[in-house]
Amino acid sequence: MFKKILIANRGEIALRVIWACKELGVKTVAVYSEADAQGLHVRFADQAVCIGPPRNIESYLNIPAIISAAEITGADAIHPGYGFLSESAYLAEICEACNIRFIGPGPQAIRLMGDKSRARKTMQKAGVPVIPGSPGVLEDEAAAAKCAREIGFPVILKASAGGGGRGMRVVRAAPDLEPAFRAAQSEAQAAFGVPDVYLERYVDRPRHIEIQVMADTKGQVVHLGERECSVQRRHQKIIEEAPSSFVTEKMRRRMGQTAVDAAKAVQYVNAGTVEFLVDPAGNFYFMEMNTRIQVEHGVTELVTGRDLVKEQILVSAGEPLSFAQKDIVWTGHALECRINAEDPETFVPSPGVIRHMNLPGGPGVRIDTYAHDGCEVSPYYDSLVAKLMTYGRDRMESVARMRRALDVVVMEGIKTNAPLHRRIMDDPDFLAGRLDTHFMERFQPQKKKAAIAAS
Amino acid sequence: MFKKILIANRGEIALRVIWACKELGVKTVAVYSEADAQGLHVRFADQAVCIGPPRNIESYLNIPAIISAAEITGADAIHPGYGFLSESAYLAEICEACNIRFIGPGPQAIRLMGDKSRARKTMQKAGVPVIPGSPGVLEDEAAAAKCAREIGFPVILKASAGGGGRGMRVVRAAPDLEPAFRAAQSEAQAAFGVPDVYLERYVDRPRHIEIQVMADTKGQVVHLGERECSVQRRHQKIIEEAPSSFVTEKMRRRMGQTAVDAAKAVQYVNAGTVEFLVDPAGNFYFMEMNTRIQVEHGVTELVTGRDLVKEQILVSAGEPLSFAQKDIVWTGHALECRINAEDPETFVPSPGVIRHMNLPGGPGVRIDTYAHDGCEVSPYYDSLVAKLMTYGRDRMESVARMRRALDVVVMEGIKTNAPLHRRIMDDPDFLAGRLDTHFMERFQPQKKKAAIAAS
Amino acid sequence: MDLKELKEILQILEEKEITDFELEEEGMKLRIRKGPAASANHASAPILAPLVASVLPSLGGPVSAAAQASPAAVGAAATPTAEAEPGVTLVKSPIVGTFYRTPDPSAPPFVDVGDHIRVGQVLCIIEAMKLMNEIEAEVAGEVVKVHRESGQPVQYGDALFSIRADR
């Protein structure tokens, strides 16, 4: 086992890793920027090293400083958390070179999954369904028409250089394709300077459902079921749950096996998440694989009873997985609301000092947070202040618990999106499980973006 | 269902009941003494009524004030919590007379179980094992000798008027009985003015293990397994856990059935706890039945996934139990440390204002507390500030979580027994599950009382 | 300085959490103070204040829990602590119950504003558990205010009457 783990992160996930290390009896080293000198991860780690000024690039993204901190403290492993350097193949490589274990997959798997088109090809080869689309840029209207016929309508035309919804055109029937193609081309030209356009099957009202996998160095890969993450705002998840009310037992087995296949195809080790786009008929398509622990891992922990962060550490230390696929049993239902320091109406970030705080407790409540009374929510870093999770025997019990938990969240001095979450908990669509990635656009239509589809 | 429940209590249990009511969609009324005007139960209930000055007798024990508060707010039920009026048959009767539902058993069951000798006789009749003993006061040495032979050694002689260990004599073999009897008599005479002495089987190194039962108005009684509560100081439980590492599956079934029999013998309704004294051989003896929800109910909730307070309310409203015996499945292990405002060495209460607080979070942690930053721990009421519970797949995981949770408990401004709990979590006897009610005397021998046995 | 500028200044002060602000300029003096009085310093007060409960007003109609939980919604402490003026005694309810100013619905009130009362005189009835509890005056003086209307619920410590005591 490791003797000492350096946590190359801050905030709640740094604490989450510290809790796991403490439970395993492993010493911890926190690193921090000057802005986080008062942070709880600094206080509760066994040691702490200041690695630079507040700006990420000079501290939490500063690989030499982090490696140096590991060296001067004698840490034999680095846990990257999520965000920051967690998907840096380069850090994983440097760790290898410095004889420090990187707690995550190997650099090859990180790099491959980080390259979306390589990942897509690899997955296709492995038999993992990806969204059908043109192999590359479409030459002309004729090529587009041929491709669309093969794939089937509706399709979406996308600017190759695009992003943010610009140059996108949904086409629902063949006669509309030609004009749409030309329009997309000229839009792409105008917006990005290149007219290149490609085509994909358009998924109406898709859900974002992801599968948690865990793999050891012995080649064993186990999936821990799905998380429904369709409640998003601008591709930022804000509510996650497990299980998804849409996923049947059969579908879970199929998606789970597919995720395991995906992981095996890249010799994956450690925790990872395979994200799928799921259409209303239950067809699912590979979107990407996140090669790290995720923000929302807690809901999976609640329904499976497994500690994913401890498992990450054990697997990195060479232990076999502590469970086989047959040992994974799902019980009850868990929800997570991300409590962000932001205005619940305008979503403008609201950093500041939390002058007074009250957090919920009682049965079925889990809170992961770095917040405490008098703490500063720094303007330098992301706005996630707390992950409020509830657990119940069924979805309605976890919703009821989430409601009463949100009712008593007090964070004076900053604004949070807790009131937004509270309203969502009363929304008929949410309660009925009628979710897709456009849920938030319907829920707060005044905030609707110009973008057509983009998910 | 009830429309509005008045909670005749304060502190964490008042909040616990509020959480249950909120989850059920029932309105709540808090009552409070002038000392608790700032209490969270006052803040988070839908309504609140000041019922008197700080002293219990004028507020939380003031039945007319509480009934009046229910009447002026239109509450149709009263939840008494634990302590205070929770075992007042009189309050239960007055509620009946006033058409307010008392959330608990009927007054007859409360009264019977409150009378220790009637309870003992009723239990004996129902076939529940009680500690063998002389039927009453022993006339002379000969009667004592005869009785001791029947019961078997070791026995304990106790002063009929006694208490606190005075006039007690443990006798391990027949030849010692006669002198011990005379000594006990004269000690009893000296201490209490009457020489009356009786005799019971002496249980060496007993464990305190209790069974949670839940009964509905349809006559259904279900047990939810045991709690090990042997870690006590002066008969005050400080650590509880479920399951007990001493109790086998077979023993759980037997003790559970016995507790169900005990409850059925008194037509018990609602939540109750049958406390047993368990000897090292696994024999168990009825001690008493607590006719209320208990402080430590949370550990049972954690291992069974059942919400006992919601169940109390539902059962009181006439619903059948939401589970049958076969539905109760125990998973994992839960621990509770009672965080008291007291000096961890001297046990002197430490009321005051909590100026800064940090409570643990993360996986497997549950906290029930009324504390928040800036809150006052009142000198008027008991010293329980927070119930810190941890849950894990097995006992070692919940212990590891309790350790790391205790490590980060900060309550500036008052002293708490968290450091004591932290030390217990490293004690070899505790870790091995070698527990009995004398555990704390061995753990802190300097605090050992003069009393010989008394448990 | 116009209203708009003043608003902006106030906005800035709030953002920066400034509690004391004084500005003097030709012919103009501005002084802004926020929060608890500087002298006193109730360390706990500003911290606790937002957690002060809504009390009696909610007896009329339940306050939504969500609203209660919102820090903004709980500004005012609702217990009528009503500091008495010098020389004026506050008669507070000694019990929880329903306040009645008359012995029965058709009768005139026991006392009214302007009445002079003597020690031991019945001021009102508070009904609790079907019992009519007569509340008697403990001071002699003039009734200067009746704080509650007949038939209203009262909790322990609620102000009922203000009496200007005889000297």
Add this chain to the structure above:
Amino acid sequence: MDLKELKEILQILEEKEITDFELEEEGMKLRIRKGPAASANHASAPILAPLVASVLPSLGGPVSAAAQASPAAVGAAATPTAEAEPGVTLVKSPIVGTFYRTPDPSAPPFVDVGDHIRVGQVLCIIEAMKLMNEIEAEVAGEVVKVHRESGQPVQYGDALFSIRADR
């Protein structure tokens, strides 16, 4: 003073964590106070203080987590912030690593107390990721203190040397 100037002042005060500020200029007087009244109770200070981290000292030997968690054990902030005297410049470590005063173990130190140094002169080496990073003087002056011993680990911002700058 216009609003823009005022905002800038407030911004600076905030950055510098100044709580009291008074300015008098021809015909203008400005007074700003922030947070709880200065006289007594710094509500936030004592609250935050106990959560200040133990830092570098723990690099020497791990501090037990239990001890850290106990409020009593975390009194002193351990980062050597070492306020420089007037005229004395603090050279702080720009990187994390191991501090060496000599180019190799047998060599004499780059600089010592009493030495006069010029701008650009190498003061020490900090080893990070097997790289030897020479730290150069940015001011000329006299070395008045060496804060660290050779071979010790240093974190970002740790004081290394005090230099009394030439005037």
